[in-house]
Amino acid sequence: MAPLNDRFKYVLNSVVVYHIRLGVPIGSRTITKLSEIGLSPATIRNVMADLEELGYLTHPHTSAGRVPTDKGYRFYVNTLLDEVMAQQQPQTAPADWPTRDSAADVLQKASRLLSSMTHYAGVVLAPRLSQRTFKHIDFVRLRARQVLAIFVSEDGLIHHSLFELDHDLTDRDLAQMAEYLNHRFTSLPLQTVKQQILKEMREAKERYDSLLRQALELGKQAMDTPGDDGGELFVEGATNMLNQIDFTDLDEMRQLFRTFEEKYHLLKILEQCLDTPGVQVYIGSENAALGTSTCSLVASPYECDGQPLGSVGVLGPTRMDYSVVIPLVRSTANQLSHFFEEWREGPQS
Numbered sequence: 001m002a003p004l005n006d007r008f009k010y011v012l013n014s015v016v017v018y019h020i021r022l023g024v025p026i027g028s029r030t031i032t033k034l035s036e037i038g039l040s041p042a043t044i045r046n047v048m049a050d051l052e053e054l055g056y057l058t059h060p061h062t063s064a065g066r067v068p069t070d071k072g073y074r075f076y077v078n079t080l081l082d083e084v085m086a087q088q089q090p091q092t093a094p095a096d097w098p099t100r101d102s103a104a105d106v107l108q109k110a111s112r113l114l115s116s117m118t119h120y121a122g123v124v125l126a127p128r129l130s131q132r133t134f135k136h137i138d139f140v141r142l143r144a145r146q147v148l149a150i151f152v153s154e155d156g157l158i159h160h161s162l163f164e165l166d167h168d169l170t171d172r173d174l175a176q177m178a179e180y181l182n183h184r185f186t187s188l189p190l191q192t193v194k195q196q197i198l199k200e201m202r203e204a205k206e207r208y209d210s211l212l213r214q215a216l217e218l219g220k221q222a223m224d225t226p227g228d229d230g231g232e233l234f235v236e237g238a239t240n241m242l243n244q245i246d247f248t249d250l251d252e253m254r255q256l257f258r259t260f261e262e263k264y265h266l267l268k269i270l271e272q273c274l275d276t277p278g279v280q281v282y283i284g285s286e287n288a289a290l291g292t293s294t295c296s297l298v299a300s301p302y303e304c305d306g307q308p309l310g311s312v313g314v315l316g317p318t319r320m321d322y323s324v325v326i327p328l329v330r331s332t333a334n335q336l337s338h339f340f341e342e343w344r345e346g347p348q349s
Contacts, residue, residue: 004056004075007039007047008047008050008051009079009080010035010037011031011037011039011044011047011048011051012051012056012057012068012072012075012076012080013076013080013084014026014031014034014035014037015031015048015051015057015066015067015068015072016068016072016073016076016080017084018030018031018034019067019068019319020319020320020321020322023319024065025060025064025065025066025067026065026066026067027064027065027066028041028042028044028045028048029041030065031044032044048066051066051072052066055069055071055072056068056069056071056072056075057069057072068318070283070284070285070286070293070318073283073284073296073318073322074283076322077281077283077322081322081323081326084323085323085326085327088323090324090327090328090331091117091324091327091328092327092328092331093110093113093328093331093332093334093335094113102155102156102157103126103127103153103155103156103157103339103340103343104126104155104156104157104158104232105156106336106339107124107126107157107234107310107336108124108234108236110122110124110234110312110332110335110336111123111124111234111235111236111237111312112236112237113332114236114237114312114313114314114328114329114332115236115237115240115314116237117328118314118316118320118321118324118325118328119237119240120237120240120314120315120316120317120320120325121235121236121237121238121240121314121315121316122234122235122236122237122312122313122314123233123234123235123236123266123270123297123299123312123313123314123315124233124234124310124311124312124313124336125232125233125234125267125270125271125310125311125312126157126232126233126234126310127155127157127309127310127340128309128310129151129153129159129190130190130191130194131190131307131309132153132154132155132157132189132190133153133154133155133187133188133189133190134151134153134154134185134186134187134188134189134190134193135152135153135154135186135187136151136152136182136186137149137150137151137152137178137181137182137219138150138178139174139175139177139178139218140174141169141170141171141174142162144168145164145165145166145167145168146162146163146164146165147162147163147164147165147169147174147218148160148161148162149161149162149163149218149221153190154187155343157232158232159232161221163221169214173214174218176215177214177215177218177219180215181215181216181218181219184196185197185219193219194220197216197219197220198220200216201216201217201220233266233267233270235266265289265290266290266315268289269282269287269289269290269297269299270299270310270311270313271311273299273300273301273311273313274301274308274310274311275308276301277301277308278300278330279298279299279300279326279329279330279333280298280299280300281296281297281298281322281326282296282297282298282299283296283318284296284318294317294318295315295316295317295318296315296316296317296318296320296322297313297314297315298313298314298320298322298325298326298329299311299312299313299314299329300312300313300329300330300332300333301333302333302334302336302337302340303337303340304337304340304341304343305341309336309340310336311333312329312332312333312336313329314328314329
């Protein structure tokens, strides 16, 4: 990105801030009235025209005003936002975070909190299955050779796996297998459970213990179903997007709600955040995987013992107030990290 001089930065910052605040294209007279820039409307118009030529602003329809492009928002977030945030009191998550709730309840509350405080959609990615501690498993026979496994971790999160068997098993067989797994592996880290299952499968094969071998095979399938290691996704406030003036295009709204319904693409973007510490901002067309270029996602990983567990974020229009959302997402991620650190020391009673 080519450097901008102070005059260009001031005008671009003014367009972004006032467009976020007012939700309409911003003209030179608006900037003159609302700011103390000390430039004439004619000079501001010339700077805005240059910013448009450089790709930072665009001219919607026949309006005399301009709105930021994705490039303009990106420059604002990367270069101008620190100064904006330094001049205001950051909005943060409440300090009295619940510590006696289950992890699932806390993650749900976190997404609800982000939604209520921003009026956008709050999204939280739960820890991956492989990062949890085994508490209980049940097998439900749905029809011949098809079984649903219901896995519950120590932190209260529930995971479902649906898979096909090579041969049919009775309800009694499944109950016996679940009983063995629950007795053998409760309170062990899931990674340890997987390793132990593989070891015992080899031993059971050598002893020709058919029932034990089947129980272990079922346990392995339940925890190893392809694509199922991604964490559960908690979403609150999807309908808030209906109240945003940015979403007036029916096709855009349909695509957005398809994204919330299917969750797959949103989950994948949130998983990308796990590889990078700190708050990440994905603006407009950078969210191409969501099928819409009118949204921005602000997200951050939360962790335990320095290892990322999941991520938390806010999905809203590109015109979202980044100066409010970024510190809120950061503080929520910190609160979740603190919660899981305490949980690791010992589950709350």
